[in-house]
Amino acid sequence: MAVPRNGKHQIFLGSFIHSSRLDELQYMHDTAVFVDESGTIVAVEQDCNESKADQVARERLGWTDNNMEIRQAKDGEFFFPGFVDTHLHAPQYPNIGIFGKSTLLDWLNTYTFPMESSLSDLTKARRVYTRVVRRTLSHGTTTAAYFATIHVPATNLLADLCLSLGQRAFVGRVCMDHRDLCPDYYRDESLEEVKRATQASIDHMRSIDPDFSLVSPILTPRFAPGCTAEAMSYLGDVAKETGLPIQTHLSENVNEIQLVRDLFPASRDYTDVYDTAGLLTPKTILAHAIHLSEAEADLISARGSKVSHCPCSNSSITSGEARVRWLLEKGIGVGLGTDMSGGYSPSILEAARLALLVSRHLAMPHHVHDAFPEAGTERAKLSVEEVLYLATRGGAEVVGLQGKVGGFEVGMEFDAQLIGLGTVGEIAEGEEAEGEDKGNVDVFGWETWEEKVAKWVFNGDDRNTKKVWVKGRLVHSRPT
Amino acid sequence: MAVPRNGKHQIFLGSFIHSSRLDELQYMHDTAVFVDESGTIVAVEQDCNESKADQVARERLGWTDNNMEIRQAKDGEFFFPGFVDTHLHAPQYPNIGIFGKSTLLDWLNTYTFPMESSLSDLTKARRVYTRVVRRTLSHGTTTAAYFATIHVPATNLLADLCLSLGQRAFVGRVCMDHRDLCPDYYRDESLEEVKRATQASIDHMRSIDPDFSLVSPILTPRFAPGCTAEAMSYLGDVAKETGLPIQTHLSENVNEIQLVRDLFPASRDYTDVYDTAGLLTPKTILAHAIHLSEAEADLISARGSKVSHCPCSNSSITSGEARVRWLLEKGIGVGLGTDMSGGYSPSILEAARLALLVSRHLAMPHHVHDAFPEAGTERAKLSVEEVLYLATRGGAEVVGLQGKVGGFEVGMEFDAQLIGLGTVGEIAEGEEAEGEDKGNVDVFGWETWEEKVAKWVFNGDDRNTKKVWVKGRLVHSRPT
Numbered sequence: 001m002a003v004p005r006n007g008k009h010q011i012f013l014g015s016f017i018h019s020s021r022l023d024e025l026q027y028m029h030d031t032a033v034f035v036d037e038s039g040t041i042v043a044v045e046q047d048c049n050e051s052k053a054d055q056v057a058r059e060r061l062g063w064t065d066n067n068m069e070i071r072q073a074k075d076g077e078f079f080f081p082g083f084v085d086t087h088l089h090a091p092q093y094p095n096i097g098i099f100g101k102s103t104l105l106d107w108l109n110t111y112t113f114p115m116e117s118s119l120s121d122l123t124k125a126r127r128v129y130t131r132v133v134r135r136t137l138s139h140g141t142t143t144a145a146y147f148a149t150i151h152v153p154a155t156n157l158l159a160d161l162c163l164s165l166g167q168r169a170f171v172g173r174v175c176m177d178h179r180d181l182c183p184d185y186y187r188d189e190s191l192e193e194v195k196r197a198t199q200a201s202i203d204h205m206r207s208i209d210p211d212f213s214l215v216s217p218i219l220t221p222r223f224a225p226g227c228t229a230e231a232m233s234y235l236g237d238v239a240k241e242t243g244l245p246i247q248t249h250l251s252e253n254v255n256e257i258q259l260v261r262d263l264f265p266a267s268r269d270y271t272d273v274y275d276t277a278g279l280l281t282p283k284t285i286l287a288h289a290i291h292l293s294e295a296e297a298d299l300i301s302a303r304g305s306k307v308s309h310c311p312c313s314n315s316s317i318t319s320g321e322a323r324v325r326w327l328l329e330k331g332i333g334v335g336l337g338t339d340m341s342g343g344y345s346p347s348i349l350e351a352a353r354l355a356l357l358v359s360r361h362l363a364m365p366h367h368v369h370d371a372f373p374e375a376g377t378e379r380a381k382l383s384v385e386e387v388l389y390l391a392t393r394g395g396a397e398v399v400g401l402q403g404k405v406g407g408f409e410v411g412m413e414f415d416a417q418l419i420g421l422g423t424v425g426e427i428a429e430g431e432e433a434e435g436e437d438k439g440n441v442d443v444f445g446w447e448t449w450e451e452k453v454a455k456w457v458f459n460g461d462d463r464n465t466k467k468v469w470v471k472g473r474l475v476h477s478r479p480t
Numbered sequence: 481m482a483v484p485r486n487g488k489h490q491i492f493l494g495s496f497i498h499s500s501r502l503d504e505l506q507y508m509h510d511t512a513v514f515v516d517e518s519g520t521i522v523a524v525e526q527d528c529n530e531s532k533a534d535q536v537a538r539e540r541l542g543w544t545d546n547n548m549e550i551r552q553a554k555d556g557e558f559f560f561p562g563f564v565d566t567h568l569h570a571p572q573y574p575n576i577g578i579f580g581k582s583t584l585l586d587w588l589n590t591y592t593f594p595m596e597s598s599l600s601d602l603t604k605a606r607r608v609y610t611r612v613v614r615r616t617l618s619h620g621t622t623t624a625a626y627f628a629t630i631h632v633p634a635t636n637l638l639a640d641l642c643l644s645l646g647q648r649a650f651v652g653r654v655c656m657d658h659r660d661l662c663p664d665y666y667r668d669e670s671l672e673e674v675k676r677a678t679q680a681s682i683d684h685m686r687s688i689d690p691d692f693s694l695v696s697p698i699l700t701p702r703f704a705p706g707c708t709a710e711a712m713s714y715l716g717d718v719a720k721e722t723g724l725p726i727q728t729h730l731s732e733n734v735n736e737i738q739l740v741r742d743l744f745p746a747s748r749d750y751t752d753v754y755d756t757a758g759l760l761t762p763k764t765i766l767a768h769a770i771h772l773s774e775a776e777a778d779l780i781s782a783r784g785s786k787v788s789h790c791p792c793s794n795s796s797i798t799s800g801e802a803r804v805r806w807l808l809e810k811g812i813g814v815g816l817g818t819d820m821s822g823g824y825s826p827s828i829l830e831a832a833r834l835a836l837l838v839s840r841h842l843a844m845p846h847h848v849h850d851a852f853p854e855a856g857t858e859r860a861k862l863s864v865e866e867v868l869y870l871a872t873r874g875g876a877e878v879v880g881l882q883g884k885v886g887g888f889e890v891g892m893e894f895d896a897q898l899i900g901l902g903t904v905g906e907i908a909e910g911e912e913a914e915g916e917d918k919g920n921v922d923v924f925g926w927e928t929w930e931e932k933v934a935k936w937v938f939n940g941d942d943r944n945t946k947k948v949w950v951k952g953r954l955v956h957s958r959p960t
Binding site: 093094096097098100101127128131135254315316317318319320321344345346347354357360361363364365378381383384424426437440441442444446447451454455456457458459461462463479 | 573826844937
């Protein structure tokens with residue numbers, strides 16, 4: 001297997017929108033982005049039309065008719081960076097929407113462990129994983145940090161599928177070896193098994209993508225109350241030796257936190273358990289991080305670890321409201337995660353929408369709480385611009401791809417989506433043209449670009465994501 | 481203009497799902513629902529196939545080939561009652577998703593009043609209102625309680641459009657006559673103008689639908705801090721004389737509540753202001769009702785007035801979290817409202833989803849609050865079954881149509897939607913058939929019916945609403 005690539009240089013022409021900083025989007029109209037055949041952006045020209053772009057390509061870049069293609073957006077369409085899903089469980093995909101009134105610990109035993117266990121069946125794994133990769137691509141997710149299962153062959157299959165379908169991915173074989181806390185039917189049998197399985201999945205991914213240019217292994221201790229201290233320390237050692245990234249869960253649910261307190265009485269707190277094992281690195285993704293103390297957040301910040309905020313999951317299974325503004329002000333990098341199937345939606349756009357809503361719940365006046373100084377205040381609110389930053393540049397930082405994906409800048413790789421919005425014609429009753437389903441965003445024509453983007457954030461779905469590229473390769477295209 | 485109707489008797493065959501009580505759905509498979517040419521359900525037969533249904537129609541109902549049609553659902557599809565949107569503002573439709581970080585009072589002045597004012601232009605009104613009626617129909621909303629604007633001709637046009645497009649509707653000309661609180665460019669100029677305009681819109685709707693069988697006027701004082709006491713009392717008197725329903729806003733935002741306190745110092749509270757004006761009747765829809773005291777809720781319950789819960793709006797513009805369980809336990813009827821454009825979504829399915837999420841925010845452990853005894857407890861949580869009840873039977877009760885719409889029972893009118901979910905084939909990588917866009921619900925085949933319904937609630941959208949009927953008339957059909 002080899003990393004597929006687009007065979008030609010490409011010029012993308014039209015409107016480009018990306019985050020210039022946390023609270024600001026940059027709108028670049030009449031712009032050309034030049035992407036070489038490796039998928040890297042080699043030039044960006046504003047105030048550009050097709051003939052000028054053609055000239056730049058030939059004269060400055062030395063491209064020719066034979067080795068380049070021009071892709072022009074239609075009027076009203078715009079290019080946006082691909083989304084980064086910093087936390088999701090591929091094997092749980094068939095369970096999205098199925099959680100009842102459960103919370104974390106009963107949800108794991110009722111819905112999650114049985115489903116994950118069943119993915120040892122490779123036929124089932126292929127069916128589920130193909131769907132989840134295609135589905136997330138169709139929602140504009142160009143990079144995903146996946147938890148797989150404990151099974152090496154199925155985990156490796158997920159990596160194979162990401163590579164062949166063209167999604168940039170971190171694929172983690174899940175480590176969970178605690179005899180008292182993991183079910184008999186679904187756990188690593190021993191520390192030796194943890195080591196063997198971890199190594200086998202790393203070896204496989206190195207064999208299919210030696211530079212981890214598209215698909216990378218990620219060390220994945222499930223969470224403290226599922227792992228032995230020995231297994232966590234082993235993974236911390238592997239991270240130190242290999243420089244591989246790490247992903248786990250932290251401080252999601254109050255009962256989980258109490259359980260960790262009981263299990264690790266020598267540790268100061270949940271975060272300290274991971275720190276003791278050497279698991280808090282600058283390449284560590286901590287999912288949830290809802291109920292942290294000041295000391296825990298300060299430790300995460302000092303270690304340079306990152307947080308995956310999963311608002312859909314946190315509301316659905318009643319985990320809590322993560323304090324994103326507070327985390328950001330601590331200097332912690334934050335991205336968004338769908339956390340399927342704790343979260344029900346495959347869409348990072350939905351995660352962005354819900355991040356904005358959850359921040360408003362934190363800001364509500366009756367939400368005053370001694371431990372949350374910013375609760376009940378305007379300051380907790382996240383803007384449209386901020387949640388789109390978290391969905392792109394923030395996510396890129398969380399998965400260690402800052403400067404490589406998340407924007408349209410020279411030197412970055414071209415991970416992008418082409419967004420099209422519906423328009424409401426100047427029509428009278430009964431005369432409306434049907435035809436292509438343009439989704440739920442209705443543009444009347446008088447909206448500013450800022451308003452069009454807000455409309456997309458709130459009513460957009462996969463119908464608005466017309467095409468998706470990863471590293472310059474077209475990996476999804478809606479049937480027209 | 482006459483009320484359009486389906487010309488024939490109809491037999492609907494397949495699976496029917498509806499609420500049998502607040503926390504329970506009834507699943508009726510292999511069922512036939514017989515709808516006469518007036519749109520009324522005249523028989524329901526379970527354990528029925530096409531030939532048995534045909535026999536019942538001929539022998540018991542006396543129908544013949546000439547005057548009846550059979551409509552059979554495909555395998556996996558099901559009929560569900562049409563949704564009732566108990567609160568939305570048709571003229572604000574172009575603004576959905578555009579609210580920034582505003583809260584109620586600045587949101588009204590920044591976004592809402594300018595847009596509403598501009599709908600005096602009938603060309604614009606026709607364009608906007610056509611779209612909002614079609615759009616809500618496409619999401620399965622068979623009944624809508626609309627706020628229009630202060631303008632009589634545009635309000636009447638909305639009523640005309642509902643009638644011709646076939647949506648059951650309550651259409652309210654908005655009364656807002658307070659000189660200090662409403663903008664100069666957008667208010668009723670005098671009490672005389674309130675009376676004239678109110679009467680003119682009632683007269684118009686009586687002329688197009690004399691029995692209000694599909695479209696009814698609804699008395700619509702915008703909210704206490706936009707109306708004079710005289711105008712509210714006048715509308716209370718009209719309600720008493722005519723028996724017409726009433727809709728208004730109540731206790732949405734803490735600053736609004738303080739404003740009402742300042743404006744009506746003689747009143748005990750916000751709710752009492754309406755009671756004094758005679759506006760709390762069994763046919764009154766109170767939108768939001770978030771920050772009520774025990775005394776206010778008890779008064780609403782005693783008067784038999786109803787509440788429209790608008791979770792999308794309440795989260796978006798940071799109004800608060802309405803305590804639905806508490807309202808229900810007070811014996812108050814509760815339905816769901818999209819409240820566009822305080823809410824961003826035209827979909828009552830999305831409102832149901834968000835009602836479930838907001839109830840979980842109320843249940844979160846750090847949400848303990850002296851005034852909310854059920855906050856921070858499991859009891860606050862609403863189930864999938866409960867939010868679907870609110871979306872159908874609850875809504876029907878709120879708009880005074882209980883026993884007439886909201887379920888599949890003999891004597892009810894047939895307001896229904898046909899739901900289809902996507903299925904994931906037994907496919908390997910690369911072999912997936914594309915073609916029709918079946919939306920985001922993925923059924924793998926092993927799910928129970930309860931799980932299929934949960935999947936629809938969480939990932940369903942207008943793509944899953946294949947057809948919509950109001951009073952037996954097909955009013956929406958997705959292009960296939």
